[in-house]
Amino acid sequence: MIDQVASIGKWTLEKCSQVGRAGHFLYLALPLGWDLGPALHRVVKQVYNLGVLSLIIVLVAGLFVGMVLALQGYNILVGYGSEEALGQMVALSLLREFGPVVTALLFAGRAGSALTAEIGLMKTTDQLSAMEIMGVDPMRRIMAPRLWAGFIALPMLAMLFNLVGIYGGALVAVDVLGVYEGSYWANMQSAVDVQDDLLNGLVKAFVFGLVVTWIAVYHGWNSEPTSEGISRATTMTVVQGSLAVLGLDFVLTAVMLGGF
Amino acid sequence: MNQTISESDFDCKNFVSVRDMSFYRGDRAIYDSLSLDIECGKITAILGPSGTGKTTLLRLIAGQLVPDSGSVTVAGLEVSKLNRQSLLALRKRMSLLFQSGALFTDMTVFENVAFPLREHTTLPKHMIRDLVMLKLEAVGLRGVAEQMPQSLSGGMARRVALARSIALDPELIMYDEPFTGQDPISMGVLVKLIRSLNDALGMTSILVSHDVEEALSIADYVYVVSEGRIIGQGTPEQLMKDSNPDVHQFLYGEADGPVPFHHPAPKTLKDEVLTYD
Amino acid sequence: MKLRTLEISVGAFMLAGMLALVLLAFKISGLSYKDRTNTYTLYARFENLAGLTNRAKVSMSGVTVGRVVNIVLDTEDYVAVVEMAIQNGVPLSTDTSASILTSGLLGEKYIGLSVGADDEVLLAGDEIEDTQSAIVLEELIGQFLFSRSE
Numbered sequence: 001m002i003d004q005v006a007s008i009g010k011w012t013l014e015k016c017s018q019v020g021r022a023g024h025f026l027y028l029a030l031p032l033g034w035d036l037g038p039a040l041h042r043v044v045k046q047v048y049n050l051g052v053l054s055l056i057i058v059l060v061a062g063l064f065v066g067m068v069l070a071l072q073g074y075n076i077l078v079g080y081g082s083e084e085a086l087g088q089m090v091a092l093s094l095l096r097e098f099g100p101v102v103t104a105l106l107f108a109g110r111a112g113s114a115l116t117a118e119i120g121l122m123k124t125t126d127q128l129s130a131m132e133i134m135g136v137d138p139m140r141r142i143m144a145p146r147l148w149a150g151f152i153a154l155p156m157l158a159m160l161f162n163l164v165g166i167y168g169g170a171l172v173a174v175d176v177l178g179v180y181e182g183s184y185w186a187n188m189q190s191a192v193d194v195q196d197d198l199l200n201g202l203v204k205a206f207v208f209g210l211v212v213t214w215i216a217v218y219h220g221w222n223s224e225p226t227s228e229g230i231s232r233a234t235t236m237t238v239v240q241g242s243l244a245v246l247g248l249d250f251v252l253t254a255v256m257l258g259g260f
Numbered sequence: 261m262n263q264t265i266s267e268s269d270f271d272c273k274n275f276v277s278v279r280d281m282s283f284y285r286g287d288r289a290i291y292d293s294l295s296l297d298i299e300c301g302k303i304t305a306i307l308g309p310s311g312t313g314k315t316t317l318l319r320l321i322a323g324q325l326v327p328d329s330g331s332v333t334v335a336g337l338e339v340s341k342l343n344r345q346s347l348l349a350l351r352k353r354m355s356l357l358f359q360s361g362a363l364f365t366d367m368t369v370f371e372n373v374a375f376p377l378r379e380h381t382t383l384p385k386h387m388i389r390d391l392v393m394l395k396l397e398a399v400g401l402r403g404v405a406e407q408m409p410q411s412l413s414g415g416m417a418r419r420v421a422l423a424r425s426i427a428l429d430p431e432l433i434m435y436d437e438p439f440t441g442q443d444p445i446s447m448g449v450l451v452k453l454i455r456s457l458n459d460a461l462g463m464t465s466i467l468v469s470h471d472v473e474e475a476l477s478i479a480d481y482v483y484v485v486s487e488g489r490i491i492g493q494g495t496p497e498q499l500m501k502d503s504n505p506d507v508h509q510f511l512y513g514e515a516d517g518p519v520p521f522h523h524p525a526p527k528t529l530k531d532e533v534l535t536y537d
Numbered sequence: 538m539k540l541r542t543l544e545i546s547v548g549a550f551m552l553a554g555m556l557a558l559v560l561l562a563f564k565i566s567g568l569s570y571k572d573r574t575n576t577y578t579l580y581a582r583f584e585n586l587a588g589l590t591n592r593a594k595v596s597m598s599g600v601t602v603g604r605v606v607n608i609v610l611d612t613e614d615y616v617a618v619v620e621m622a623i624q625n626g627v628p629l630s631t632d633t634s635a636s637i638l639t640s641g642l643l644g645e646k647y648i649g650l651s652v653g654a655d656d657e658v659l660l661a662g663d664e665i666e667d668t669q670s671a672i673v674l675e676e677l678i679g680q681f682l683f684s685r686s687e
Contacts, residue, residue: 044547052550130362133322135351156554163557
């Protein structure tokens, strides 16, 4: 009996130290260094890897999510005779929740796992070690650009997701379901507030961007230098990144809506 | 205040000195009061069975790891006591060639070799270009300068990594298992390069390997390490005559000896095969 | 991947993202440069708001002419005081009436204005005197039942 309690305590302490290590890692990995010219160029290269290469999956997903929202929303609202509220329903759902969250989940799966695998491979083939012994800090050179790139890229992706989703919803609403085009857009405009909805969604996207990229880079850095180690690290990135996004989403939403 | 000793001050006898060094991983002692010297200008081989932590020793010398006790001195400076700047300065004077080459996969061969030059010098572009070409020529691979590391064979990748290691003309170069998994021709090329680079550039070389034949063919001095301790040392000729059975078994590749052929098993063979439960 | 192509695509990506943000702000959130500055404030008191919220429309003949920007409770008279931002180009006579109406069956509450016949117009900070509170269903039913029982 005492053994079980002790093992729970040990597990908790270990989790705490893991979080602490991850936090310390973030502190070490964030600074880009003084040489801003090349550093910026490295960030740009990573924005390509993380952002541009994730575009297609994000846009396609956005389109489908927007269209489904329109379908489902119409189904519910038509029972109250309030189809003209469809526009604001789709827009609000996307801007506040689906945009940042779904984009972040997709990002964790596509960009996050790629990041972890890439860094894990660099660790396994001693590239990180070699760099360090050659007197170049791999944190500045490899980790920092990726962290900053993820932080910037995710919000851009989320906005594009939102846009495509709203227009996709409009497509379904107006052309398929027969909602009057004017009311789709006009009601949306009056119901959506730049600050409460758009800005909050944007803030969420920035937070998710930082957290998902942080988890991805950390697991790559920390992976065991074997192929099983890398595959395990990649899985952890996707699982932990996704759960972190959902958990943070709850916290952020509660704060934004309820003003705790 | 300034910790670096200029090269003229340092009267080179032993480039690296390890004294009573112990290093633990968890409870396991990787090294237990190890002492050895690496003479300047010579190729010193460190031999031993796989997994005894030979790579760890190289990392200790390079300052990536810190010993739990004892000292590691490189070029007169104790590595674990150096601050960041001094360690960086020392690292420019040494290089480590990893087993896998460790070429950066997102850069071309040229960019890989140019990397240390771009990082640590402010030489103009055309000079860097010339230097890179010279280094690649020294290893015979000037022709692949624009290729990516992934398209090279293992042996070629290792040679490119060697070119990268000599980019800054280091005083000490360490080879981690350079012969492992090489075909006879690549092996021959590497052996030739290690010897000629050492002599032509006046470098000190440390060779870590479990490939006895090749290592003994070019080493000036050899240490045989097992279980964290030195079990034999001397010139290749001296070692081949060493009467220590551990050394003998390792050097001659004997299947049975102090390291037994049979792994301990709970029952005797007779009990295993002839008794029925 | 050539350097220039990479840089161009990243630049395009960032531009697209920011353009999306701007589009979302203007087209979808209805952010308008005019709205914020060219309005004047009017007040109205209601006994029962019944669900009128901040940012609700203020419209006249179906055209949106302003927004509700603030709602407070007057603790002396126990009525709701609604602050509205009305667009500058809309003059309202001093006998304008304001009613709280519902748009659609499930729709939100909004304030509908009806102009009167006076020559004078309301100025910034004035109060609309003639107000009609929201129709609360329960009260209506109560009235109906009460009148029927007589």
